[in-house]
Amino acid sequence: MSECSRFGYEDCKATADWLLTQTDVRPLVGIVCGSGLGGLADMLKDQVFFNYIPSESSLTGLCFCLAVHGHAGRLVFGTLKGRPCVCMQGRFHLYEGYPIQKITLPIRIFKMLGVETVMVTNAAGGLNQDFKVGDIMIIKDHINMPGFAGNNPLAGPNDERFGVRFPCMSDAYDRELRQLAMDVGQELGYGDFLKEGVYCVLGGPSFETIAECRILHRLGADAVGMSTAHEVIIARHCGMRVFALSLITNQAVMDYESEMKANHEEVLQTGKQRAEQLERLVSTMVTRIEHNNNYA
């Protein structure tokens, strides 16, 4: 059996059906917490949670061994200001060695749980010279670098029950949700550190060289990271609405004279410093998102 067929429709459905027997929450919003941003999941009330290494069942999809520091490794159901939500408190990355179809499997499980809107967060290095550490970048587009080399989560046989063979990505990041984020951000007084831009995903885990940062910037990327785009592709393929943001946790090093060095501790530290504002932005957005039970 090939890797991708092991993470197919039936696996997702079995996992989602089992999860729905364990909780009364019927989530319409699915949130993915980036590095150091797991506090988003802690905001949920009346939590029911599942560790990613469950012992209680043959939950094929969730049998991951999660090792990344800064990612808790739980799927959390609950309500956010009264709205039913599910949260990935920790995600999977290419650099952990998982097949890309496995990394994105939880997003398909979101779909089968009834989620209509996915909100994806990440930590990223700022390439745009106008960005400062601590800025929140609303993602308007992405550059899927692994995809250029054929590592796309939709590679392999297409299951039409999820979506079409050749999904459009020019509208991946929902315009209305981006506007909502801007409006909410302005209301909350975040105007000074709320930006919009293009996210570029690389495979990691090594941070970028100076030459790599320079070329990514020239290509039109405003921030660079190691996640998100794969999840977004899968979410759009199966018709969910997507909002995504990057917390600019560090400045990408673009200058040979610079003494700065990217490091994961700085990433987590910046996450802590901005956690409260980020949580307020996301939770306020959740209360204002309209659902029609059939968004496509």
Ligand SMILES: O=P(O)(O)O[C@@H]1C[C@H](O)[C@@H](CO)O1
């Ligand atoms: O899960 P995200 O994309 O937020 O995590 C970023 C990329 C690496 O996992 C880590 C590097 O510090 O943060």
Ligand code: HPA
């Ligand atoms: O500078 C970075 N590069 C790649 N991924 C990241 N995640 C946080 N910061 C970075």
